[in-house]
Amino acid sequence: xxxxxxxxxxxxxxxxxxxxxxxxxxxxxxxxxxxxxxxxxxxxxxxxxxxxxxxxxxxxxxxxxxxxxxxxxxxxxxxxxxxxxxxxxxxxxxxxxxxxxxxxxxxxxxxxxxxxxxxxxxxxxxxxxxxxxxxxxxx
Amino acid sequence: xxxxxxxxxxxxxxxxxxxxxxxxxxxxxxxxxxxxxxxxxxxxxxxxxxxxxxxxxxxxxxxxxxxxxxxxxxxxxxxxxxxxxxxxxxxxxxxxxxxxxxxxxxxxxxxxxxxxxxxxxxxxxxxxxxxxxxxxxxxxxxxxxxxxxxxxxxxxxxxxxxxxxxxxxxxxxxxxxxxxxxxxxxxxxxx
Numbered sequence: 001x002x003x004x005x006x007x008x009x010x011x012x013x014x015x016x017x018x019x020x021x022x023x024x025x026x027x028x029x030x031x032x033x034x035x036x037x038x039x040x041x042x043x044x045x046x047x048x049x050x051x052x053x054x055x056x057x058x059x060x061x062x063x064x065x066x067x068x069x070x071x072x073x074x075x076x077x078x079x080x081x082x083x084x085x086x087x088x089x090x091x092x093x094x095x096x097x098x099x100x101x102x103x104x105x106x107x108x109x110x111x112x113x114x115x116x117x118x119x120x121x122x123x124x125x126x127x128x129x130x131x132x133x134x135x136x137x138x139x
Numbered sequence: 140x141x142x143x144x145x146x147x148x149x150x151x152x153x154x155x156x157x158x159x160x161x162x163x164x165x166x167x168x169x170x171x172x173x174x175x176x177x178x179x180x181x182x183x184x185x186x187x188x189x190x191x192x193x194x195x196x197x198x199x200x201x202x203x204x205x206x207x208x209x210x211x212x213x214x215x216x217x218x219x220x221x222x223x224x225x226x227x228x229x230x231x232x233x234x235x236x237x238x239x240x241x242x243x244x245x246x247x248x249x250x251x252x253x254x255x256x257x258x259x260x261x262x263x264x265x266x267x268x269x270x271x272x273x274x275x276x277x278x279x280x281x282x283x284x285x286x287x288x289x290x291x292x293x294x295x296x297x298x299x300x301x302x303x304x305x306x307x308x309x310x311x312x313x314x315x316x317x318x319x320x321x322x323x324x325x326x327x328x329x330x
Contacts, residue, residue: 011311014264015283017257020169021176023186027168031190032161035197039157 054128057121064114067104142166145209152200160200164193167210170285171217177276178221180269188224192217207294211287215295218277225273263318270317275310282307 048056106114142162151159171192176185196203196216203212268276274296281287281295292303 007311007315011279011314012283014260015268015279018261018264018268018284020173020284023168023172023189024182027172027186027190028161028164031164031193032157034190034194035157035160038194038198 050128054121054125057117058125060114061118061121064111064118067106068111140165146205149200149203149209152197160197167213168193170210171213173284174214174217174277174280175221177268177271177280178218178273179224180273184224184228185221188220189217192220195220208291210285211291211294214281214285214287215297218295221277222273263321264314266321267314267317270321271310271313275306275313278303278306279310279314 142165145163145166148159148163148166152163168189172185172189175188175192176182179185179188192213196213203209268279271279277296278292281292282289287295289300289303292298293300296303296306298306
């Protein structure tokens with residue numbers, strides 16, 4: 001009995017006939033166990049949340065700005081605020097306790113680093129806000 | 140059990156539903172395992188490789204853009220995982236260069252093979268596939284069992300279409316040679 005099938009047809013038929021093989025009964029259970037372990041291991045919870053870091057960054061930035069604006073550089077110099085023209089909004093007679101801050105002298109490198117940090121913190125805050133907005137749109 | 144489209148399970152998995160991934164595994168585990176076993180020729184190692192491949196697929200599921208079929212993407216991971224294990228183990232595969240010359244009238248031989256009982260034939264084909272080189276076995280399995288197109292196999296195996304065609308041709312020849320070697324001469328004479 002001579003068949004009309006060619007070599008390729010036979011191979012196709014035989015391989016198809018052979019079908020697939022079953023892995024052991026525990027295969028999926030073991031895999032899911034591994035997956036569970038990987039999942040619990042890969043979820044990282046930082047002690048300080050990104051939001052807290054951003055708040056800290058913003059706080060430091062504000063502090064740096066305040067220092068630059070309000071604390072005079074030397075004995076003879078005046079604060080930047082004092083450069084502003086005098087104007088009175090209301091003549092209230094409120095006596096506030098006089099706070100005396102110690103004079104802090106920052107080194108140029110420290111100042112530059114603080115400004116750099118401040119810029120980076122602002123960028124991080126902007127990107128976070130954009131990301132949250134994006135997530136809100138998708139949800 | 141009737142399964143849904145792969146994308147249904149992928150979306151659910153990405154939303155955090157691990158059970159959906161379990162169903163996706165259940166849907167593809169047999170073919171995935173078969174492919175790994177045909178390459179590795181060892182059940183235990185094939186199971187490990189398949190598990191690791193599914194694990195890797197889960198971890199990088201978010202990077203699956205859907206440009207290709209999920210199975211193409213999955214089989215590529217399995218294929219690479221299995222080949223990686225072979226490289227690591229440096230296992231020696233059965234070289235078929237030494238196999239005896241194939242008889243000229245292969246269709247007559249294959250016709251005869253067809254008359255064998257199903258179980259005997261399956262056992263013979265299984266052994267023949269086990270004797271193939273890993274890449275040949277992978278190409279034959281993907282092309283004939285999973286009916287993947289040459290284009291898809293190109294992606295999975297990271298080879299050109301001409302290389303795939305050569306692999307398929309060699310695979311067919313090697314399989315026939317292996318089966319012929321496995322069947323004893325009495326059977327051949329009977330046919």
